[in-house]
Each structure stands twice: as structure tokens, then as C-alpha cells.
Amino acid sequence: MSDSRPEWAPASINLDQPSSARVWDYFLGGSHNFEVDRRVAEQAISFKPDMPDLARQVRMFLQGAVRTAAAAGIDQYLDIGAGVPTMGPVHETARETVPGARVVYVDHDPVAVAHGRALLAADPDAAFIQADARSPRAILDHPEVRALIDFDRPVAVLLCSLLHFVSDADDPAALVATLRDAVAPGSFLVIQHASHDGQAGEIIEMLQMWNTKSPEPMYWRTREEIENLFAGFTILEPGVVQVQQWRPDPEESRRTDLDHVRYASYAAVGTKPAAG
Numbered sequence: 001m002s003d004s005r006p007e008w009a010p011a012s013i014n015l016d017q018p019s020s021a022r023v024w025d026y027f028l029g030g031s032h033n034f035e036v037d038r039r040v041a042e043q044a045i046s047f048k049p050d051m052p053d054l055a056r057q058v059r060m061f062l063q064g065a066v067r068t069a070a071a072a073g074i075d076q077y078l079d080i081g082a083g084v085p086t087m088g089p090v091h092e093t094a095r096e097t098v099p100g101a102r103v104v105y106v107d108h109d110p111v112a113v114a115h116g117r118a119l120l121a122a123d124p125d126a127a128f129i130q131a132d133a134r135s136p137r138a139i140l141d142h143p144e145v146r147a148l149i150d151f152d153r154p155v156a157v158l159l160c161s162l163l164h165f166v167s168d169a170d171d172p173a174a175l176v177a178t179l180r181d182a183v184a185p186g187s188f189l190v191i192q193h194a195s196h197d198g199q200a201g202e203i204i205e206m207l208q209m210w211n212t213k214s215p216e217p218m219y220w221r222t223r224e225e226i227e228n229l230f231a232g233f234t235i236l237e238p239g240v241v242q243v244q245q246w247r248p249d250p251e252e253s254r255r256t257d258l259d260h261v262r263y264a265s266y267a268a269v270g271t272k273p274a275a276g
């Protein structure tokens with residue numbers, strides 16, 4: 001039986017199908033999810049009990065990467081596959097260092113978009129647009145993106161927990177290349193991507209479970225394939241590493257001790273060098 005539709009849920013959504021945005025929201029302790037999402041999330045947790053912790057690690061990586069970009073003076077951010085804004089959204093994190101930083105969030109999920117728009121309604125320097133990451137040109141040309149982001153100046157492009165929803169046929173490398181070619185030297189590229197490297201059988205079963213139930217199948221990739229997504233960027237130290245190992249902040253509860261086999265999820269940050 002499906003949930004009754006809460007006031008904030010757009011009429012277009014199917015309450016009987018899980019969505020990655022709402023399942024992720026559940027892992028992060030948010031409230032923008034439905035019974036179908038919670039059921040699938042709990043099933044995933046039964047395969048991978050630390051899943052909510054991994055989701056938090058991904059958010060902490062994202063925040064650390066945004067702080068790194070902000071420390072380098074980056075004042076514009078394009079967060080694609082942004083999800084339901086929970087746990088330290090990018091505009092708040094960036095503005096700790098760069099007040100007035102401009103942020104455009106992009107997602108194809110109607111709940112993420114509706115919630116994001118409500119949250120940002122009074123913020124002239126941030127927007128949330130509904131678009132498909134597989135059409136990066138449409139995102140780059142979107143009027144709300146053009147209104148807030150000046151592509152002649154460096155921008156941070158955030159693709160966190162997104163590209164594993166893009167199939168080989170939809171060519172994630174070409175998607176990233178389109179974004180790379182559009183941004184100015186000095187721009188940042190931030191990627192976190194799930195991997196099947198060394199994964200135990202039950203984790204592969206979890207992937208299969210998700211892929212049979214969800215309209216958004218996942219495509220896990222090897223570390224090498226993920227590193228190759230940074231073509232044309234210089235990868236910053238410490239390179240392509242397990243997400244919880246990317247510059248852990250001793251002040252935060254980063255779990256550098258997590259079991260790598262169960263946690264194969266890579267993260268890295270690159271910068272676009274000057275031409276020449």
C-alpha cells in the first residue's frame with residue numbers, strides 16, 4: 001500500500017516507485033521519503049548495515065571538497081544530482097568562507113526540486129532547477145544557470161553520488177567532458193562514485209536488488225574508470241581514494257577505519273589547468 005500524498009509532494013510523482021533521492025534522504029535521516037523508499041532503504045541496510053554511515057561520509061566529503069574550493073576563492077557552484085537538500089547544503093558550506101557564493105542545484109527528482117525551491121525561495125544567489133544530468137548542454141544553457149553562473153570565471157562542478165546512475169551507453173566520460181570544456185581554467189571538479197572493486201557477494205546482491213526495484217539503475221565502476229573521468233583535470237592530493245579517506249577533518253566524525261571492501265566508494269577533486 002502506498003503512502004497518502006503529503007502536501008509537499010508534487011502530483012507528478014509515483015508513490016509506489018522508490019527514488020534514489022528519497023532513499024538517500026532516508027539514509028541521511030531526512031523526512032522527504034515514502035514507505036516504498038523506506039522499505040528499499042531498509043533492504044539495502046540489511047545487505048550493507050553501514051549504508052547510512054556511508055551516506056554521511058559522502059556528505060562530509062562533499063562539504064570538505066566545497067570548503068577546499070571556497071578556500072581557493074571559488075564563489076560559484078553547480079551541484080548536479082544534488083538530491084533533497086539535507087545535512088549541510090552547498091550554499092551554506094561555501095558561504096562559511098565565501099559570503100554571497102552563488103549556487104545552482106540540479107536534480108531530476110521532483111521531490112528534491114520542490115523541497116529545494118521552497119528552501120531557496122528567498123535566496124537570490126541560489127536556484128534549484130529540474131534537469132537531466134545526461135543532457136549537460138541543456139544544464140549549461142539553462143536560463144537560471146546562466147543568470148547565476150559566469151562560465152568565464154572558475155566554478156566548482158559537483159557530481160557527488162551521481163555518475164553511478166549514468167549508464168555506459170549514456171557515456172559519463174562524455175558528460176564530464178562537456179562540463180569540462182564549458183568551464184574556465186581554475187574550475188574544480190568533484191566526483192564521488194560507487195564501485196564494485198573487491199565487493200563481497202551480498203553487496204553485489206544489494207545492487208541487483210536495487211536495479212530490479214528502481215527506475216534509476218546503478219552502474220558501479222572500477223577505480224581506474226572513475227579516475228579516467230578526470231581527463232583534462234589535475235587531481236588534487238590525496239588522489240582518487242575511498243570516500244572516507246579524502247582529507248578527513250579531525251574535528252568531524254569521519255570514519256577512516258571503515259572496511260574498504262564493504263565501502264568501495266571512490267572520491268576525488270580535480271582542477272582544470274590553464275590552457276597551454
Ligand SMILES: C[S@@+](CC[C@H](N)C(=O)[O-])C[C@H]1O[C@@H](n2cnc3c(N)ncnc32)[C@H](O)[C@@H]1O
Pocket residue numbers: 020021022024058059062080081082083084106107108109112131132133134159160161162165216
Ligand atoms: C544518491 S543521491 C546524491 C545526492 C547528493 N549529491 C549527495 O551526494 O548527497 C543521487 C541524486 O542524483 C539524482 N540523479 C540521478 N540520476 C540523475 C539524472 N540523470 N539527472 C539528474 N539527477 C539525477 C537523484 O535524483 C538523486 O537526488
